[in-house]
Amino acid sequence: MSAVPAAKPCKLHKGVADVYSFFEPATESWQYLLVDPASSEAAIIDPVLDYNPASGVVSTGTAEGILSFITENGFKVRRVLETHAHADHLTASQFFKKHLPGEILICIGERISQIQKHFAPIYDFSDKDMENHFDVLLKDDEEFKLGGISCKVMHLPGHTPDHLGYVVGKAVFTGDSIFMPDLGSARADFPGGNAKDLYNSMTRLLSLPEDYQLFVGHDYPPQQREHDCVATVGFHRQNNKHGRIGITEEQFIEFRQTRDRVLGTPRLLHPSLQVNIRAGKLPSPDADGRIRMRIPVRLPSSML
Incomplete structure (x- = not known):
C-alpha cells in the first residue's frame, strides 16, 4: 500500500x-462506516476500489484512507456489507478483508x-468461478x-433483484x-430490475417512521447544492421527486421506464x-501473470 493521509469523514x-x-468523487459513491460506540465493533458499507478504465490501473487510495481512519x-x-452487485464501481471488500485484522465477513443478499x-456466461465464468x-x-x-x-436486513428490489438495505436503529442504508429527494430514484433497467418493484421498495422505505434517516448510495446533485448523503423519511414523503405523497404507481412506472430508455450504459x-x-x-x-x-x-x- 502507498502512504496516504487518513480520510476524513464528511459527517458523523x-x-x-x-x-x-465517506464520499468517492469519481463514481459519486457514498461509503459508510457503521460503529458500535460501546464495543468499537464496526461494519463497512459499499466500499469503493479505484479503477481507471482508460489505463486499466486499479488503485487503493480511497480504501487506504478509510483504512487509516479505522486504524x-x-x-x-x-x-463488509454490500447492498447489491454494483455496476458503477468495483468493490474494495477484498482489500479490507486482506488488510484488517481478524475475520472480516463479506456479506450480500442471497439473491446474488x-x-x-x-x-457468468457473459464473462465466460465457469460454475466453479x-x-x-x-x-x-x-x-x-x-x-x-x-x-x-442489532442490524436488520431489508430486501429492496427494483434497481437490481438482489438489492438490500440495512436498518440500524433509525438509520437505513438504502x-x-x-436517491436524495431532489433526484428521486435510481434506474431500474438492469437485468432483473423492475420499475414496479422499485416503486414498492421506495414505498416501503417511505412507510417507515418519519424521523428515520435514509442514507443513500450515490448522489448526483444539481449545481445549486453540495453532495449530501441523508434525508429523513418525512422529508422524502413531502419532497422526493419520484416518490413523494401523491405520485401513483402508474405515474412512477411510466416516468421510470421512459427515463431508463434514454440512459447510457454505466461507464464501469x-x-x-x-x-x-x-x-x-x-x-x-x-x-x-x-x-x-x-x-x-x-x-x-x-458485419456478421
Whole structure:
C-alpha cells in the first residue's frame, strides 16, 4: 500500500450507532462506516476500489484512507456489507478483508445467485468461478449483531433483484433503492430490475417512521447544492421527486421506464460486474501473470 493521509469523514451521524460517511468523487459513491460506540465493533458499507478504465490501473487510495481512519480510531471491523452487485464501481471488500485484522465477513443478499447466473456466461465464468466468494448470504429480514447493536436486513428490489438495505436503529442504508429527494430514484433497467418493484421498495422505505434517516448510495446533485448523503423519511414523503405523497404507481412506472430508455450504459459496467459478482475478487491472471477484463462486443448484422 502507498502512504496516504487518513480520510476524513464528511459527517458523523450519531444514533444507535455512529455513522461515518465517506464520499468517492469519481463514481459519486457514498461509503459508510457503521460503529458500535460501546464495543468499537464496526461494519463497512459499499466500499469503493479505484479503477481507471482508460489505463486499466486499479488503485487503493480511497480504501487506504478509510483504512487509516479505522486504524487511528481503533475500530474493529467485523463485516463488509454490500447492498447489491454494483455496476458503477468495483468493490474494495477484498482489500479490507486482506488488510484488517481478524475475520472480516463479506456479506450480500442471497439473491446474488440470480445476478451471478445471468452474468457468468457473459464473462465466460465457469460454475466453479462462482463458488464460495461471499462469506455470508443474507436472507430477507435477517438480523445480526454488531457489538451490542442489532442490524436488520431489508430486501429492496427494483434497481437490481438482489438489492438490500440495512436498518440500524433509525438509520437505513438504502444503497440505490432511493436517491436524495431532489433526484428521486435510481434506474431500474438492469437485468432483473423492475420499475414496479422499485416503486414498492421506495414505498416501503417511505412507510417507515418519519424521523428515520435514509442514507443513500450515490448522489448526483444539481449545481445549486453540495453532495449530501441523508434525508429523513418525512422529508422524502413531502419532497422526493419520484416518490413523494401523491405520485401513483402508474405515474412512477411510466416516468421510470421512459427515463431508463434514454440512459447510457454505466461507464464501469463490465469491470464492475466481473469483480462484484465474485465478492471483489479480480479475474484470475493468465499464464504471464496478466489480469484481463472481458468486454462483450455487439456487432451489426451487416458485419456478421
